[in-house]
Amino acid sequence: MIPAAFxxxxxxSAEAAIAALAEHGDEAKLLAGGHSLIPLMRFRLATPAMxxxxxxxxxxxxxxxxxxxxxxxxxxxxxxxxxxxLLAAEAPLLRHVAGEVGDPSVRHRGTxxxxxxxxxxxxxxxxxxLASGGSLVIKGPNGERVVEAPDFFTxxxxxxxxxxxxxxxxxxxxxxxxxxxxxxxxxxxxxxxxVGAAVMLGPDPKVALVNMGAAxxxxxxxxxxxxxxxxAEAASxxxxxxxxxxxxNADAEYRRHLARVLVGRxxxxxxx
Amino acid sequence: MTDSGFPLSRGEETVVEVSMSVNGETRxxxxxxxxxxxxxxRDALGLxxxxxxxxxxxxxxCTIHVNGESVKSCTMLAVQADGTEITTIExxxxxDGVLHPMQAAFMECHGLQCGYCTPGMVMAATSxxxxxxxxxxxxxxxxxxxxxxxxxxxxxxxxxAVLSVGGTA
Numbered sequence: 470m471i472p473a474a475f476x477x478x479x480x481x482s483a484e485a486a487i488a489a490l491a492e493h494g495d496e497a498k499l500l501a502g503g504h505s506l507i508p509l510m511r512f513r514l515a516t517p518a519m520x521x522x523x524x525x526x527x528x529x530x531x532x533x534x535x536x537x538x539x540x541x542x543x544x545x546x547x548x549x550x551x552x553x554x555l556l557a558a559e560a561p562l563l564r565h566v567a568g569e570v571g572d573p574s575v576r577h578r579g580t581x582x583x584x585x586x587x588x589x590x591x592x593x594x595x596x597x598x599l600a601s602g603g604s605l606v607i608k609g610p611n612g613e614r615v616v617e618a619p620d621f622f623t624x625x626x627x628x629x630x631x632x633x634x635x636x637x638x639x640x641x642x643x644x645x646x647x648x649x650x651x652x653x654x655x656x657x658x659x660x661x662x663x664v665g666a667a668v669m670l671g672p673d674p675k676v677a678l679v680n681m682g683a684a685x686x687x688x689x690x691x692x693x694x695x696x697x698x699x700x701a702e703a704a705s706x707x708x709x710x711x712x713x714x715x716x717x718n719a720d721a722e723y724r725r726h727l728a729r730v731l732v733g734r735x736x737x738x739x740x741x
Numbered sequence: 742m743t744d745s746g747f748p749l750s751r752g753e754e755t756v757v758e759v760s761m762s763v764n765g766e767t768r769x770x771x772x773x774x775x776x777x778x779x780x781x782x783r784d785a786l787g788l789x790x791x792x793x794x795x796x797x798x799x800x801x802x803c804t805i806h807v808n809g810e811s812v813k814s815c816t817m818l819a820v821q822a823d824g825t826e827i828t829t830i831e832x833x834x835x836x837d838g839v840l841h842p843m844q845a846a847f848m849e850c851h852g853l854q855c856g857y858c859t860p861g862m863v864m865a866a867t868s869x870x871x872x873x874x875x876x877x878x879x880x881x882x883x884x885x886x887x888x889x890x891x892x893x894x895x896x897x898x899x900x901x902a903v904l905s906v907g908g909t910a
Contacts, residue, residue: 572888
């Protein structure tokens with residue numbers, strides 16, 4: 470339960486971190502809050518040769534009003550998100566879901582950028598970003614690019630990040646007054662969602678599912694039903710066109726059932 | 742803090758100097774980068790009040806304060822704590838030995854059975870109360886302590902103790 474040995478450096482800027490990544494390639498990992506990476510390293514499921522500590526980059530911790538969207542620094546901690554007045558007004562879904570991650574002590578350390586870059590389909594925040602229609606600013610040796618959330622999550626713990634890139638900012642369209650809901654089903658306090666559903670209504674409704682496939686995902690069938698005015702009935706197809714994992718908590722069919730129930734509850738709550 | 746941007750170590754044998762304020766006292770030591778903060782606190786600094794439970798950031802037995810906020814010290818590297826202010830259960834009581842109000846409340850309400858979770862519970866509870874100066878109701882206390890497990894299931898008196906310090910009215 471002790472990580473394999475690694476070299477360690479503290480990055481004093483995003484540029485320094487990217488330079489280190491470029492030098493060490495896939496041997497290196499970025500360390501933000503560490504609450505996804507350190508457990509993996511303790512189980513030796515991850516054995517990076519070099520850890521680049523970006524957790525001290527305070528200039529990447531911010532929540533700003535950027536006109537049509539809210540700009541959030543990648544190193545912003547969950548606790549900061551869940552207590553933000555700006556998010557309460559303009560991105561209440563993301564704020565609420567940040568408060569659903571782990572427990573308070575975890576949220577004191579975990580960061581938005583770190584959680585998203587981990588790309589875990591069982592994680593809460595990717596679903597919130599997907600349902601919010603958000604995007605990520607990715608920085609590499611040749612500058613920045615902006616990636617829409619559905620293009621970012623590419624597979625199980627896999628993202629669009631290249632070995633020498635990092636997430637620097639998360640952008641969430643303003644959604645004050647838009648109906649939203651997050652439904653998280655688990656059986657014990659602080660557990661991962663067995664299944665979860667994030668719903669955001671409005672002219673272009675979006676529904677994202679937690680733990681219903683290899684990657685965090687939106688559900689096109691439910692979304693088109695919602696756009697066509699089906700209301701909570703749109704949830705009936707939430708178990709279709711998905712490839713849910715099977716484990717001790719739930720087999721695939723039970724997860725399909727949970728998806729239908731949770732999406733239905735989510736649409737109903739978001740519409741209320 | 743070491744010059745940032747500079748590789749602090751190369752290879753397994755290398756150690757990194759870390760310095761942190763622990764219960765008000767500056768403690769400087771050489772650590773391997775992979776040293777977990779909880780092991781550093783217990784083994785190098787000799788403060789064994791912080792317990793190790795699940796070892797997977799689920800149970801909260803290892804909860805301490807980093808810069809005033811509760812953190813599970815089994816899921817933080819000692820090198821990440823370089824330059825921080827750490828408070829452990831040993832640092833809560835006053836120098837005169839007078840218990841912190843939360844410690845006194847746990848004693849008064851009998852908020853413990855075997856006692857193994859108690860240091861982490863007290864540290865999580867003091868952080869929770871500090872973050873909620875307007876007071877907490879019972880639901881907020883139970884949710885706020887969801888990251889701390891008591892396998893004696895002695896939650897009722899733990900919640901009572903926390904409410905007696907940080908409850909609403």
